Amino acid sequence: MTNKYDVLVSEVGPRDGLQSINTVFSTKGKMQWIKREAEAGVAKIQVGSFVPPKLLPQLADTADVVNQSIQIHGLNVAALVPNLKGAENGMAAGTHQIGVVMSVSEAHNQANVRCSTQQSIDQFAKIIAFRNAHLEYKDIVISGGMATAFGCTISGKVPICDVLRVAEGLLKRGAQRLNVADTVGYADPKQVRNLFTELYRAIGDDIPVSAHFHDTRGLGLANVFAALDAGVREFEACLGGLGGCPYAPGASGNIVTEDLVFMLEAMGLSTGVNLDGLLETREIMERHLNGEPTHGTFAKAGRPKGFVIKPAIF
Amino acid sequence: MTNKYDVLVSEVGPRDGLQSINTVFSTKGKMQWIKREAEAGVAKIQVGSFVPPKLLPQLADTADVVNQSIQIHGLNVAALVPNLKGAENGMAAGTHQIGVVMSVSEAHNQANVRCSTQQSIDQFAKIIAFRNAHLEYKDIVISGGMATAFGCTISGKVPICDVLRVAEGLLKRGAQRLNVADTVGYADPKQVRNLFTELYRAIGDDIPVSAHFHDTRGLGLANVFAALDAGVREFEACLGGLGGCPYAPGASGNIVTEDLVFMLEAMGLSTGVNLDGLLETREIMERHLNGEPTHGTFAKAGRPKGFVIKPAIF
Numbered sequence: 001m002t003n004k005y006d007v008l009v010s011e012v013g014p015r016d017g018l019q020s021i022n023t024v025f026s027t028k029g030k031m032q033w034i035k036r037e038a039e040a041g042v043a044k045i046q047v048g049s050f051v052p053p054k055l056l057p058q059l060a061d062t063a064d065v066v067n068q069s070i071q072i073h074g075l076n077v078a079a080l081v082p083n084l085k086g087a088e089n090g091m092a093a094g095t096h097q098i099g100v101v102m103s104v105s106e107a108h109n110q111a112n113v114r115c116s117t118q119q120s121i122d123q124f125a126k127i128i129a130f131r132n133a134h135l136e137y138k139d140i141v142i143s144g145g146m147a148t149a150f151g152c153t154i155s156g157k158v159p160i161c162d163v164l165r166v167a168e169g170l171l172k173r174g175a176q177r178l179n180v181a182d183t184v185g186y187a188d189p190k191q192v193r194n195l196f197t198e199l200y201r202a203i204g205d206d207i208p209v210s211a212h213f214h215d216t217r218g219l220g221l222a223n224v225f226a227a228l229d230a231g232v233r234e235f236e237a238c239l240g241g242l243g244g245c246p247y248a249p250g251a252s253g254n255i256v257t258e259d260l261v262f263m264l265e266a267m268g269l270s271t272g273v274n275l276d277g278l279l280e281t282r283e284i285m286e287r288h289l290n291g292e293p294t295h296g297t298f299a300k301a302g303r304p305k306g307f308v309i310k311p312a313i314f
Numbered sequence: 315m316t317n318k319y320d321v322l323v324s325e326v327g328p329r330d331g332l333q334s335i336n337t338v339f340s341t342k343g344k345m346q347w348i349k350r351e352a353e354a355g356v357a358k359i360q361v362g363s364f365v366p367p368k369l370l371p372q373l374a375d376t377a378d379v380v381n382q383s384i385q386i387h388g389l390n391v392a393a394l395v396p397n398l399k400g401a402e403n404g405m406a407a408g409t410h411q412i413g414v415v416m417s418v419s420e421a422h423n424q425a426n427v428r429c430s431t432q433q434s435i436d437q438f439a440k441i442i443a444f445r446n447a448h449l450e451y452k453d454i455v456i457s458g459g460m461a462t463a464f465g466c467t468i469s470g471k472v473p474i475c476d477v478l479r480v481a482e483g484l485l486k487r488g489a490q491r492l493n494v495a496d497t498v499g500y501a502d503p504k505q506v507r508n509l510f511t512e513l514y515r516a517i518g519d520d521i522p523v524s525a526h527f528h529d530t531r532g533l534g535l536a537n538v539f540a541a542l543d544a545g546v547r548e549f550e551a552c553l554g555g556l557g558g559c560p561y562a563p564g565a566s567g568n569i570v571t572e573d574l575v576f577m578l579e580a581m582g583l584s585t586g587v588n589l590d591g592l593l594e595t596r597e598i599m600e601r602h603l604n605g606e607p608t609h610g611t612f613a614k615a616g617r618p619k620g621f622v623i624k625p626a627i628f
Contacts, residue, residue: 156620186618188580189539217618218573218611219580222536225503252611259532266502266533297532297566304500304531306470 004043004313005272007264008234009257010210011037012046013285014065015080016254017242018058019049021292027061029288031068034075036284037239040277041312042257044076045069046099046236050086066093074314080145082113087127091137098131099179100124101145104162105152108183112147121169128174143177143210144170149195151186160195164202177208179236182223185216189226196230210234213255215241215295220255221263228269235260240282241295256296258282262303265310272313275303318357318627319586321578322548323571324524325351326360327599328379329394330568331556332372333363335606341375343602345382348389350598351553354591355626356571358390359383360413360550364400380407388628394459396427401441405451412445413493414438415459418476419466422497435483442488457491457524458484463509465500474509478516491522493550496537499530503540510544524548527569529555529609534569535577542583549574554596555609570610572596576617579624586627589617 014030025033034045047069048062062079069077078097081087090098102120103109109117124144131137149163167178180199182192192211199209211227211234213220224235237260243253258278264271279299286294303309328344339347348359361383362376376393383391392411395401404412416434417423423431438458445451463477481492494513496506506525513523525541525548527534538549551574557567572592578585593613600608617623 151618151620153619156618184618185615188577189536190581216611216615217576218535218570219577221532222503222539222577225536225539256532262531263502263533263536267504297530301499301530304465304470304498305467306465 006269010044010236012236013238015046017238020243023290036281038075041273046078049080050090063093097141099143103147105148107154108148108152125173144175145179147183149180150182179210181212185214189222192223192226212236215252252295258298262298274312275309320583324358324550326550327552329360331552334557337604350595352389355587360392363394364404377407411455413457417461419462421468422462422466439487458489459493461497463494464496493524495526499528503536506537506540526550529566566609572612576612588626589623
């Protein structure tokens with residue numbers, strides 16, 4: 001897939017954006033967003049999370065959304081799962097990529113899911129075993145997600161060696177991809193370049209690695225640039241920076257999809273994404289938002305003179 | 315001066331910020347801002363511009379502001395001048411550093427000051443000659459500023475060779491420093507790293523070079539990171555991102571001083587600036603703003619756990 005363009009832009013708004021705001025989108029509203037964004041050339045969308053509906057009512061229709069999304073030709077449909085039960089539901093729904101996330105920070109993992117990071121890695125192994133035990137699921141890709149890889153609101157700094165240890169643990173148990181996340185917006189670009197350089201040194205270049213940055217302290221795109229330097233070629237982002245940070249009113253959450261695409265395309269890196277289509281998708285999304293704030297600069301400032309917006313590759 | 319810390323953060327808000335907003339600060343208000351920011355460890359502040367008061371009433375008191383600012387022990391007081399007349403006024407006021415800015419883009423220079431870039435370089439030579447002819451001005455540093463170095467709203471792309479030609483022209487005529495500005499917020503980090511790498515290759519490492527980025531399309535701090543890679547060690551910024559962009563309502567203007575300092579310090583680069591003091595200065599500035607918007611993420615999100623705010627070095 002990634003050979004069609006230089007960098008894969010993964011939309012995570014229907015999951016990470018929607019789980020962080022008050023508005024509950026209808027399934028129809030989500031599908032309008034997802035379809036239009038796929039048409040704009042975004043080839044991978046994380047459409048939800050298979051968590052108990054009472055925990056995140058915004059994502060209660062994830063199975064429905066997956067069902068409809070996998071009808072979109074060529075779209076890679078991803079979803080998160082918190083545990084084996086969620087993974088079973090996710091696989092049954094036909095999700096193409098299942099993401100299992102744990103915190104590199106022990107304190108954060110304990111606070112979040114009441115078990116150690118090692119126990120989460122063991123849980124991950126069970127999900128892999130379940131997939132492998134079912135022939136009909138053999139094409140489902142399982143990604144190991146490492147949250148708080150750049151710092152933690154509870155324990156502060158997170159050493160790179162802890163990230164490498166979790167990464168190796170996940171790969172040993174069969175992870176086909178890794179996602180490295182700055183869950184709380186602590187990363188700085190020097191740290192990002194170091195971490196991914198060390199990570200590739202430890203695991204080699206064969207395992208696809210994606211990066212997930214927040215823009216809480218304005219460094220999201222600087223971190224993308226640093227990660228590109230280290231070799232990362234897949235980035236998760238959120239249309240309109242939907243989501244914010246519960247600890248920082250008005251602060252941005254995930255990096256903004258359209259700003260990310262603009263930066264990459266401005267640097268001559270093809271994304272396959274049509275920026276006009278992305279702005280139209282943003283408008284569709286905003287219509288469902290009940291006035292909750294969106295972020296991002298490209299939607300306000302527009303394209304520089306001479307900057308060519310490319311057609312979608314899909 | 316720069317040997318006290320790794321990177322010099324130059325505040326340009328009292329000039330670039332104030333000239334772009336409606337509110338006219340009193341001289342007293344400006345001095346409260348400038349004094350508090352100097353106390354916070356910001357060692358260089360561009361306090362105004364010696365332009366005709368009818369053009370920019372916000373900066374009509376620049377001579378007064380310079381007079382008071384040079385009383386602040388250790389502060390490097392900078393100002394812009396548009397021409398020889400302005401330079402004479404600036405030198406008479408006791409400004410430590412005079413910045414003369416021209417556009418690398420011919421079309422932009424013509425639109426702005428109705429002459430060619432070459433004619434602006436000739437004007438620059440006259441300012442140098444004037445300074446050299448007056449012994450009492452011998453310590454005044456003259457900086458050559460290159461606007462639209464990364465792109466132009468009129469002519470689009472600006473070739474690197476044009477920037478190098480103007481840089482060499484300015485140095486040949488006696489510029490002691492250069493400032494390279496992304497006046498309209500077009501730069502991307504790849505371009506930034508290329509441009510500064512080429513510039514240092516052309517002019518060597520002895521001439522101090524500062525960079526001026528706008529955050530119009532969200533790439534300001536990514537551009538700083540790229541420029542750091544190429545060797546730049548002085549950055550201009552605006553407290554609270556004051557200014558905005560007249561073409562993009564709500565869009566940020568200059569990069570945000572406190573976000574810049576946070577990024578640099580997070581990467582282990584010392585700035586000599588105390589972030590708490592900077593946030594206090596931001597509050598002082600905001601009190602004079604009549605509700606005009608400010609920008610920036612650090613002021614909202616605060617410091618990451620474990621991040622140590624350093625005392626001011628001054």
